[in-house]
Amino acid sequence: MSDKNLSRRAAAEISFNGINITSSIRPYLLSMTYIDNEEDETDDLQITLQDRESIWLEKWLTEAVDAAASAPGSAPGGYSVGDIVQFTGSFHYISSTDDAGYTAIPGPAQITLSNPGSKHPWHLIHTDNTSNVYGWVNEGDFQGMDGNGSENNSSAGLKIDAVIVRENWNSDGKDKLLPCGQFELDSVDASGPPATITIKATSLPFGAQIRQTKKSHAWEACSLSGIAKEIARSNGMVCMYESVGDPFYARLEQVKTSDIAFLSTLCHDAGISLKATNSILVLFDQAAYEAKSPIFIIRQGKNGGYTKYKMNIGTANTKYSSCRVSYVDPSTGRCIEATARTEDYNADAKNNQQLEISAKVSSIAEAKALAEKHLRLHNKYAKTATFTLPGNPDLVAGVTILLEGWGAWGGKYIITQANHSVSGSGYTTQIKLRKVLEGY
Known part of the structure; x- marks a missing residue:
């Protein structure tokens, strides 16, 4: 909780290899940007630091990377990074040394980092929706799950954890967290003038x-x-x-x-x-995510809450009106096929385009389901939009929102990418959207 009398603010909590360096890095931090993608792309983290005194260039960053390269992937106590365990505690922490924790729900989780000797020596991430544990936990807050361990293939790279904390945003004293996740150092760039250091990290390193x-x-x-x-x-x-x-x-x-x-x-x-x-x-399954109720509404006009927007109706790729999946069983010569059509399909239209897919299926129902998925895959970017808004931790990839009063662009959309940025100018969220496909 924050003081209700203080102005609203947002801050970045950053840990290198389990050590909370937020207070040390704050005087140099220019910005931190977290990019959350819905599919195909990795999540990314970028930290930009001012380095007028060359402290990061000449000493601190080198020491941090060298320490990470020698860090072991396991710790005493019978557990190793990569093990699947059952979280039984009730709190998780932003760093391994924090005093104040946040409520966590028990359930299966994976050990992703260890910091022996610290106050909270294990970092866990939940592996299903029964738990929300995502942070550092105490020694006795989990137990082994027989037969569910995984091989220890932890990378020797520097591990970076980041959390965005939004404090007293609505003048009610409440704080809200956006756990950005755990990333591995991908690259470091130095540039100037002015002298800056840019640290880039990714959820799935290129060298993995x-x-x-x-x-x-x-x-x-x-x-x-x-x-x-x-x-x-x-x-x-x-x-x-x-x-x-x-x-x-x-x-x-x-x-x-x-x-x-x-x-x-x-x-x-x-x-x-x-x-x-x-x-x-x-x-x-994207269709299941698209079917979820919208969590946010953006209304057109000066009271819409956005600062910028951009919309597009794509014509670069053909929009298919139907898709046919067919398969000829070589042992019987029987042809199994089914066709899926868009909700606004017009059989009399002269510009109908049909997508043809040849794939092994065992029934007409399976062919129909696959046709619907391929039609969705090829048509899903027909209408897109981008909005920049005040920082909102609820706006993450995979959730749906409504656009109201936007004419042809109105309706339900899903977030394909959320870009959360904290800097001296404040906290902003940029979301990229695509129109939810209905009827198939």
Whole structure:
């Protein structure tokens, strides 16, 4: 809680390898930007520092990176980074040394960092929706889950945790947190004048094994969820499979392809979205996310609450009015096919475009479902919009909002990217939207 009599403010809490450096970095911090993506892209973090005295260039950053490179991936007590455990406590903390914590719900979680000897020596991230634990916890606040451990493939890179704290925003003394997640150092840029240091970090580093190692592997009698869980396990991650559909494959060949590229191809072919964040692979059905109730309304006009906007109706790519999926069973010669159509489909229109997909399906129902997903995949960016607003932690990728009074652009949209930035000018949120597709 904040003092109701103080002006509203937003601040960035930053930890390097589990050590809260917020007070040390605050005099130099020019801005921190967190980019949250809905699918396909990694989440990113960018920290910009003023370095007039060359402290970061000549000493501090080098020491931090060197310390991270020698940091172990495990800690005493029988647990290691990457293990899946059952969180049993009731609080989590922004850093391993904080005094004040926030309420957390028990449930399964993954150990993502350790800081032996600190007040809260373990960093946990929940692995499903039963828990919300996302931070540092006490030694006795979790227990092992037999048979659910994962391989320790923690990177030697510098781990950066960030949280945006919005304080007394509505003059009610209440604070609101946006846990940005855990990132790994990706690059450092020095420029000037004026002398600045830009630290860039990502949720899935380019050098990570899941992105870099080319593999050849035969997958037999397996489902998409099974493949995703095995890829996650072998790369020290966990998997959240949130799609009702789960394609089954008699045999697949992964030939000299990285795990993430192979999994991404399977997901696109199946019409399922993929996101890699915070040591978690998330596979989900966009239609289910789009069906959720809007959490926010942007009304056109001077009282709309936005500072900038931009809208577009795309014509670069053809909008398909229908999609047909077909498959000829080689053993029987039987053709299985189904067609999905847009909600405003007009059979008499002369400019109808049909998307043709050839894919293995076992029933007409499966063909219809796949046709709907591919039609959605190709049409989903027909209407887009971008808004810049005062900082709002609720506006994250994957939630839906309503646009009211915007004419042809009115209706329900889903956030494809949320850009949260804290600087000396305040806290702003820029959201990129696409129109929710209805009827298919």
